[in-house]
Amino acid sequence: MSFGVPLLLVTLVFVPVLLGAYVWQLRRRRRQVVRFSNVALLRAAGAGSASWKRHVPIALVLGALALLGLASARPTVRASVPTSSATVIVALDVSGSMCATDVVPNRLSAAQAAVRSFVQGQADGTKVGLVVFSGFAELAVAPTANRDEVLSAIDAVTTGRGTTIGAAILRSIDAIAELDPNVAPADAVDEPSTDGPGLAQPTPSATPSAAPGGSGGVSGVAADKAPEIIVLLTDGANTRGVTPAQAAEQAAARGVRVYPIGFGTTHPTQMACTRDQYGGFSVPRVRDAGGIGRGSPGGRNFLVVDVAALEGVARTTGGKYFAATDAEGLTKVLADLPRHVTVSEQDVDLSAAVGVFAAVLLLGGLAISLRRST
Structure with a gap:
């Protein structure tokens, strides 16, 4: 795979930065929760759902941002064109x-x-x-x-x-x-x-x-x-x-x-x-x-x-x-x-396909967030 504008790959740096900020925010909340005296009640409140599911929306959003950064660099692949x-x-x-x-x-x-x-x-x-x-x-x-x-x-x-x-x-x-x-x-x-x-x-x-x-x-x-x-x-x-x-x-x-x-x-x-x-x-x-x-x-x-x-x-x-x-x-x-x-070997631009996949992930994360909040 090659890129038409490789300099724009620098935008991918924002993804781990946002992920770090999210992890830091989770740890900060965990320290605040410990201050609550009735720990048994907190465990009972969270027992109805798997802990990993609450991370799915942010994972989808971060994945979408990564794909958008990739699409902005205009990725191309060599493919056989009939x-x-x-x-x-x-x-x-x-x-x-x-x-x-x-x-x-x-x-x-x-x-x-x-x-x-x-x-x-x-x-x-x-x-x-x-x-x-x-x-x-x-x-x-x-x-x-x-x-x-x-x-x-x-x-x-x-x-x-x-x-x-x-x-x-x-x-x-x-x-x-x-x-x-x-x-x-x-x-x-x-x-x-x-x-x-x-x-x-x-x-x-x-x-x-x-x-x-x-x-x-x-x-x-x-x-x-x-x-x-x-x-x-x-x-x-x-x-x-x-x-x-x-x-x-x-x-x-x-x-x-x-x-x-x-x-x-x-x-x-x-x-x-x-x-x-x-x-x-x-x-x-x-x-x-x-x-x-x-x-x-x-x-x-x-x-x-x-x-x-x-x-x-x-x-x-x-x-x-x-x-x-x-x-x-x-x-x-x-x-x-x-x-x-x-067939001929040609450079096929994947920007549009990657952008569409990013939009799907973004909409998926939004839908899950809305469902959890209702």
């Missing part, structure tokens, strides 16, 4: 390649259905947030226990040009930082676009800072594992902005684990968005089953999962990489994900 009592940020890729029909009916429809099931299957105590990303990353729904709000946002996503995996991780970190004071917001990273002008990458909203709990915003600094996690679902490769490796370093420095899921086959086929999914971008062409879509500088096929990058993210942050090539496989991966998420 994922079900924390926050899950789902970062969903909505780039144009998610319209590929190598997964029936297309990648995005299959992903929406699987993510819906995942959200609905979370425990009641879990808050779920949604980050969507294509040419930039956006927090669609802040972490909430309201499942309907998250499900509505999943159904309403539209596709866009580009894939910003790194930015999605940073946005997810910011969403976690809003809830957890032990997680610092993401550091701003100014990276040029790599897939053409006109879709500037917004930098994260926060500047470098240090978390109160020691999980600072400096890359490379080891941190305790946070109870919050990021589930990153993408079907392609990072095309612009901060790289997944850079973002992973920031997540690792804050103890935030990322569980990337690579979705889709290695042979993307025709693009076919529904009317609701189409975001007004120019759909890239696929030259052949293993071809490279238009706008793929350096020979990189951005329509195929960058497994090496995602495995690196998982390795850096302490998460795990998963692959799914069809709708059924994706649903299974998401359903099994909680089994792979280990």
Whole structure:
């Protein structure tokens, strides 16, 4: 056990002082009683009750004062916190390649259905947030226990040009930082676009800072594992902005684990968005089953999962990489994900619990005193 304000433990000194004063008062009364000549009558008067019972009220009061002094010092203990009592940020890729029909009916429809099931299957105590990303990353729904709000946002996503995996991780970190004071917001990273002008990458909203709990915003600094996690679902490769490796370093420095899921086959086929999914971008062409879509500088096929990058993210942050090539496989991966998420060691503040116990003792002592006096 540790204490947030250990200096306040000095208040516990008052408990033995009050106990000494009480014992002194009892002895003083005993000397006065001896002066009464009829000792047999005094013994008969006190024979109806056990002598120790009259000390119970003061014992309860002193115990309550000791607990209040302990609570004022903010005691904390190290405990295992399961994922079900924390926050899950789902970062969903909505780039144009998610319209590929190598997964029936297309990648995005299959992903929406699987993510819906995942959200609905979370425990009641879990808050779920949604980050969507294509040419930039956006927090669609802040972490909430309201499942309907998250499900509505999943159904309403539209596709866009580009894939910003790194930015999605940073946005997810910011969403976690809003809830957890032990997680610092993401550091701003100014990276040029790599897939053409006109879709500037917004930098994260926060500047470098240090978390109160020691999980600072400096890359490379080891941190305790946070109870919050990021589930990153993408079907392609990072095309612009901060790289997944850079973002992973920031997540690792804050103890935030990322569980990337690579979705889709290695042979993307025709693009076919529904009317609701189409975001007004120019759909890239696929030259052949293993071809490279238009706008793929350096020979990189951005329509195929960058497994090496995602495995690196998982390795850096302490998460795990998963692959799914069809709708059924994706649903299974998401359903099994909680089994792979280990508990985290966190400092749990006991001040409130100790304070409540102190109040119970105080009320108990008062009730016994009132009963004895009537």
